[in-house]
Every structure is written in C-alpha cells, then in structure tokens.
Amino acid sequence: MTIKLQHLIGGESLDNGDGRTFEIHSPADDSLVGIAPRGTSAEVDRAVKTAREAFATWSRMPAPARGEILMRSGRILETRKDEIAAVMGREMGKRLEEARGDIQEAIDTAYYAATEGRRLFGRTAPSELPNKFGMTIRRPIGVAGIITAWNFPIAVPSWKIYPALVCGNTVVWKPAEEAPCSGAMFAQALYDAGLPKGVLNVIHGLGEEAGASLVAHPNVSCLSFTGGTEVGKLIASEGGKTLKHISLELGGKNPVIVLEDADIDLAVDGILWGAFGTAGQRCTATSRLIAVGNVHERLLPKLIARAKELVLGDPADPKVNVGPLISKEHRDRVHSFVEKGRSEGAVMVTGGAIPTEGPLAKGWFYPATIADNVKRGSTLALREVFGPVLSVLRAKDLDEAIEIANEVEYGLSSSIYTANVNAAFRGIERIDAGITYVNAPTIGAEAHFPFGGVKGTGNGHREGGWAPYEFFSEVKTVYIDYSGGLQRAQIDNRLDD
Numbered sequence: 384m385t386i387k388l389q390h391l392i393g394g395e396s397l398d399n400g401d402g403r404t405f406e407i408h409s410p411a412d413d414s415l416v417g418i419a420p421r422g423t424s425a426e427v428d429r430a431v432k433t434a435r436e437a438f439a440t441w442s443r444m445p446a447p448a449r450g451e452i453l454m455r456s457g458r459i460l461e462t463r464k465d466e467i468a469a470v471m472g473r474e475m476g477k478r479l480e481e482a483r484g485d486i487q488e489a490i491d492t493a494y495y496a497a498t499e500g501r502r503l504f505g506r507t508a509p510s511e512l513p514n515k516f517g518m519t520i521r522r523p524i525g526v527a528g529i530i531t532a533w534n535f536p537i538a539v540p541s542w543k544i545y546p547a548l549v550c551g552n553t554v555v556w557k558p559a560e561e562a563p564c565s566g567a568m569f570a571q572a573l574y575d576a577g578l579p580k581g582v583l584n585v586i587h588g589l590g591e592e593a594g595a596s597l598v599a600h601p602n603v604s605c606l607s608f609t610g611g612t613e614v615g616k617l618i619a620s621e622g623g624k625t626l627k628h629i630s631l632e633l634g635g636k637n638p639v640i641v642l643e644d645a646d647i648d649l650a651v652d653g654i655l656w657g658a659f660g661t662a663g664q665r666c667t668a669t670s671r672l673i674a675v676g677n678v679h680e681r682l683l684p685k686l687i688a689r690a691k692e693l694v695l696g697d698p699a700d701p702k703v704n705v706g707p708l709i710s711k712e713h714r715d716r717v718h719s720f721v722e723k724g725r726s727e728g729a730v731m732v733t734g735g736a737i738p739t740e741g742p743l744a745k746g747w748f749y750p751a752t753i754a755d756n757v758k759r760g761s762t763l764a765l766r767e768v769f770g771p772v773l774s775v776l777r778a779k780d781l782d783e784a785i786e787i788a789n790e791v792e793y794g795l796s797s798s799i800y801t802a803n804v805n806a807a808f809r810g811i812e813r814i815d816a817g818i819t820y821v822n823a824p825t826i827g828a829e830a831h832f833p834f835g836g837v838k839g840t841g842n843g844h845r846e847g848g849w850a851p852y853e854f855f856s857e858v859k860t861v862y863i864d865y866s867g868g869l870q871r872a873q874i875d876n877r878l879d880d
C-alpha cells in the first residue's frame with residue numbers, strides 16, 4: 384500500500400499549493416513506498432507563521448506541563464514501535480531490530496526531555512553589592528527550524544525536537560526526502576499525546592527547496608541540522624545572514640585503533656558491528672581500522688572470514704545482517720570510492736563488487752567490503768564513504784596510530800581496543816573526536832549522554848543528554864536590588880586601604 388503524506392501545518396494535514404509531489408522508493412527493491420508533497424517557500428512561510436502564533440501560548444505553558452505531553456508521546460511510540468519500524472525498514476532499508484532501536488532512542492529521549500522540564504536550571508551567585516540578588520533564568524528562543532538526514536529518521540529528529548519543545552520553542556521540521564514516512568508517524572504521536580496545534584509543523588520536500596527556504600527564513604530564530612559537511616557549511620553561511628543560532632551535526636571518518644594486547648575476538652565483533660551495521664550508513668560507522676604493530680596478522684584473517692559470512696539482503700528478513708544502501712546514486716558513489724581506492728593501491732580482501740544477479744540486483748545492495756593496504760593520505764583513508772567499506776591502515780605504535788586517527792577533517796566517534804589502561808587513557812586524551820569508546824565499537828550512542836563531534840563534524844554543539852537544552856534556550860540575567868538606594872556596579876567601589 385502506498386503511503387500518501389501531507390504537510391502538517393497548524394495541526395492540519397495539507398497538500399502543496401501547487402500540487403507538486405515527490406516519490407519515496409524502497410532501496411531493497413525500488414518499489415513505491417510513498418508520495419509526499421514537495422514543499423516550497425510558500426508552505427515554509429505558512430508553517431513559520433503558524434509556529435510563531437503558537438509560540439505565544441506554548442512558551443508560557445509551564446515547562447513541566449510541556450514535559451508531560453512529551454512523556455505521553457513516548458508512551459504512544461512504545462505501543463506503535465513495530466508498526467513504525469516496518470515503515471522505516473521499507474522506506475530506508477534499516478533492519479527491523481535497528482529500526483526498533485531507532486524508535487526506542489526517541490522514546491528514551493522523550494522520557495529524558497519530559498523530566499528536563501522540571502530541571503531547566505538557572506544559577507544564582509552572590510552579588511558584589513550588599514542587599515542585591517543575582518540569578519539567571521532560561522527562556523525559549525522562538526521558532527526552531529529542524530533539518531535532518533534519512534539514516535536515523537526518528538532518533539535524530541527526536542534529539543532536536545523534544546529539547547526544542549520542552550524549552551518552550553515551536554518547531555518547523557523538514558525531514559529527509561528519502562525517508563519522511565516514519566517521521567510523519569513520529570509527529571503524529573506528539574499530536575496524539577495532546578500537543579497544541581501549530582507547536583510542531585512538518586514540511587516535506589527537497590533540501591534545496593523547502594530546506595533552503597527554512598534556512599533563509601527571517602522568523603526562524605534557531606536552526607538545528609544533521610547531514611553532510613558540505614551542506615552544513617552552506618547552512619552555516621546562509622543561516623548566518625539572519626543571525627540564527629545554528630547547531631550542526633555532520634559527517635565522520637571514525638577510526639578504531641587496535642593494539643597488540645587487545646582481546647582479538649572482542650575487537651573483531653566490535654569492528655564488524657561498527658563497520659557493517661546499518662550497512663555502514665551511520666555518521667559514527669567504523670570507517671578506518673588502524674592496526675598497531677603486528678596485530679593485523681592475528682586480527683585480519685578473523686575479520687575477513689567473519690565479514691564473508693555476513694548475509695546481504697532484504698532488511699525485513701531476520702537472517703540478514705546487511706541491508707541495502709539508500710539509493711542507486713549512493714550505491715554507485717560508494718562503489719566509485721572502492722574503485723578509486725583500487726587505483727590508489729588498496730586491495731579489496733572481501734566485497735568490492737555490485738551484486739548483479741538474483742533479488743539483490745533489484746535493489747541498491749553493496750557487500751561488506753574490507754580494503755587492505757590503504758595508504759595514509761589516500762581517498763579511502765580520508766573521505767567519508769557512508770557505506771559498508773572498512774579501510775585498513777597500519778601503524779608502528781600508539782603514537783603513530785593516534786596521528787593517523789587525527790589526520791582527517793572530521794572528529795565524531797573513535798574507539799581503542801587494548802588491555803592497557805595507560806594506552807586507553809592516552810587515546811581518550813589525544814584522539815580528536817567528540818566520542819571515544821574503549822573496548823567497544825564506534826557506534827551505539829546512549830540518549831542521556833552528549834553526542835557530537837569536533838573539527839569538520841560540527842560547530843561545537845552537542846545533542847543528547849543535558850547538552851541541547853543550552854542550545855534551545857537563552858540565558859537571561861536578573862538583578863534584584865533590595866537596598867532601597869542606587870547602588871552602582873562597574874564603578875570602582877573599593878575603599879583605599
């Protein structure tokens with residue numbers, strides 16, 4: 384059955400003014416999954432106007448009461464998890480247990496955000512003057528624009544939308560055009576939980592149309608974006624023209640360093656899951672294995688054997704380990720990285736070819752691929768592939784491994800496998816990344832810890848845990864002078880000795 388999406392503006396479902404639409408196809412077999420309206424600046428403008436109107440009452444509702452609505456939406460998502468996961472799997476190719484995990488992340492975030500409504504802390508500090516009190520309070524900013532990627536159609540939007548809402552902002556969200564169907568079900572859960580009309584508005588459409596209009600809109604006060612680094616740079620410069628607060632979560636080229644004293648079987652399990660889970664289409668996917676000393680002699684044969692066992696196929700089949708890539712264009716792009724790697728001397732020790740026969744030929748599948756002999760400075764060593772391709776590099780010692788880990792433009796996730804606590808702490812301190820795991824894969828963020836990266840991965844903000852509440856609210860400083868007289872600060876009041 385084909386899903387017919389509509390925009391959600393002011394709590395009402397609407398088609399595009401000009402009737403234009405776009406189609407969503409399953410990456411597993413190219414079948415039609417849904418049809419969505421292709422929003423333009425007219426729909427974005429209407430949604431922003433509605434969100435501004437709704438801001439007047441939503442921002443004045445006590446934050447704990449806003450939190451209760453979010454709490455109820457989490458409970459609703461729990462009851463609809465299987466239904467939404469099936470749609471998510473169809474539209475973007477995630478295996479069902481991973482799709483359910485995506486929704487569970489949103490449920491966890493709902494519960495965290497709901498209680499944050501009782502904790503939007505300000506601070507007090509002693510005044511420098513007598514009979515005077517100083518404190519800070521947090522205020523909502525206005526209309527928050529949210530633009531998200533397809534690979535986590537609900538988890539990542541929930542990291543942004545829940546904190547934005549509990550802080551008292553209203554939202555206009557443009558989901559990724561590749562996977563908007565499950566996102567629409569997420570928005571519906573919030574309305575079914577009692578969200579007042581107009582507080583969350585969803586505009587479907589393409590990045591350069593609806594997305595760009597949202598970025599440029601003068602009445603959008605803050606913007607939170609997850610996607611590729613090049614688009615992120617564009618959004619920073621365009622959104623900067625209207626002085627928006629901008630939070631960017633962008634690409635990664637995540638390394639795992641394996642030392643000679645590591646538990647090899649544990650490392651193999653972690654590298655396989657990190658590199659080939661979600662077909663490598665995670666911003667935190669393990670993209671580089673940096674093998675230290677002679678560890679590759681024991682590690683690589685096991686890794687290659689296990690990678691060859693991974694089953695590629697229909698993500699709805701529980702026996703399948705690796706599902707499809709999101710589109711034909713993306714699959715061809717991933718393969719072009721592999722071809723470029725070959726031309727630069729890398730050797731594909733498993734995978735590296737587009738399947739051309741049987742059911743796999745109907746979709747955008749690519750096998751788990753390990754590229755050995757990848758040279759420092761080469762394409763496969765530096766560029767984000769965003770697919771099931773693991774580049775293997777070698778380092779003589781930990782210092783060289785950290786140098787290699789740090790020589791990319793990104794800095795999202797990282798991992799170090801070792802039994803040596805001193806080496807682990809050297810990695811924690813010196814790897815340029817927003818996240819470092821010890822003896823665990825590069826993927827698997829938990830909802831209540833900050834998430835984000837350094838260098839080309841972002842602009843210093845974090846999602847997850849307590850961090851986004853800072854981004855989605857502004858500090859007001861309050862001084863209360865109860866001396867009954869004029870007391871002057873910023874004047875040299877100190878008495879001479």
Ligand code: NAD
Nearest residue numbers: 531532558559589590594595610611614632633634635666
């Ligand atoms: P993308 O940048 O192409 O698209 C992301 C979103 O931006 C989509 O909704 C798209 O419509 C919109 N967009 C595109 N051009 C735009 C424009 N000019 N103006 C406004 N909006 C625009 O990214 P993608 O290919 O969908 O996703 C993959 C990328 O996302 C990878 O680089 C991945 O690492 C990154 N990602 C990062 C994180 C993180 O938290 N750091 C999480 C998931 C994905």
